Amino acid sequence: MDDLEIQKYLFDLQGYLVIENALSSDEVAELNELFDAQQLPPPPESARFGSAPDGSGFLDYGKPYCDLLDHESVMPVLRFRLGDAFRLDRLYGIQQEKGMKRGHLHSDYGASVHTSGAQPGVFHHPRMHEIVEGFVVVSWNLADTGPEHGGFCCIPGSHKSNYKIPETIKDNIDDWPQIVHPEAPAGSVILFTEALTHGTYDWNADHHRRSLLYKYCVAHTAWKADRVDPPEGIDLTWRQEILFRPPGDPLRYFPSLFEEPEEVGAGERVKG
Ligand SMILES: O=C(O)CCC(=O)C(=O)O
């Protein structure tokens, strides 16, 4: 499903998108080998791994992790959602083993976020200072996830809702068919807006979940004050370097990711 017209329609409609076979099996194997080389403690101890800000997170595991930053299968969708100037806001990985429990349903923007002040059952008009969009998560699956296994789950369309999610739906997600667990096998990527109501479902599979979450936002925004550091000793492309810049007004104080800067020749580095 790599037709951009369809991707735009589905992302807008559902608030998320799954692209299967975004990575070849060789690419998945290479990422998994680099992960194994880290010899992290197994889940649940390191259910979240490679987080940044706080250094470079899992980007330090090797160049294939950096090459996912601007992978060709996700850039057109990110451009559609975030415009020509966006930045890497944070990242982390999730591993789960059989029996690990779900996380609660949540969204970071819109009526259902706890900071919105929305009252149950009352139409919420976002106030002028509220962010309602502009953050997209790109979640690469290095192992099969989906309805039989667990992993990402969400309420499609909830990013457009002007009503706060009722507590009874939030607390009883198995009773509500509105909550979906998309099929997302190894090599697939899930893109979703942080305004979508989403969560992590119980992990029921014998194999471990292993997903890498890269979080991007429009250039003038940030989740918190800290920045992800570029990894040391790995050559980044000019475009990858731009992703690490601090926030700035798009195209005025933060450059386009889709126009190679004139002063930068092949292999040269953008000055921060
Ligand atoms: O993929 C998942 O399990 C959901 C992760 C999540 O909640 C998030 O990235 O905000």
Ligand SMILES: [Fe+2]
């Ligand atoms: Fe989340």
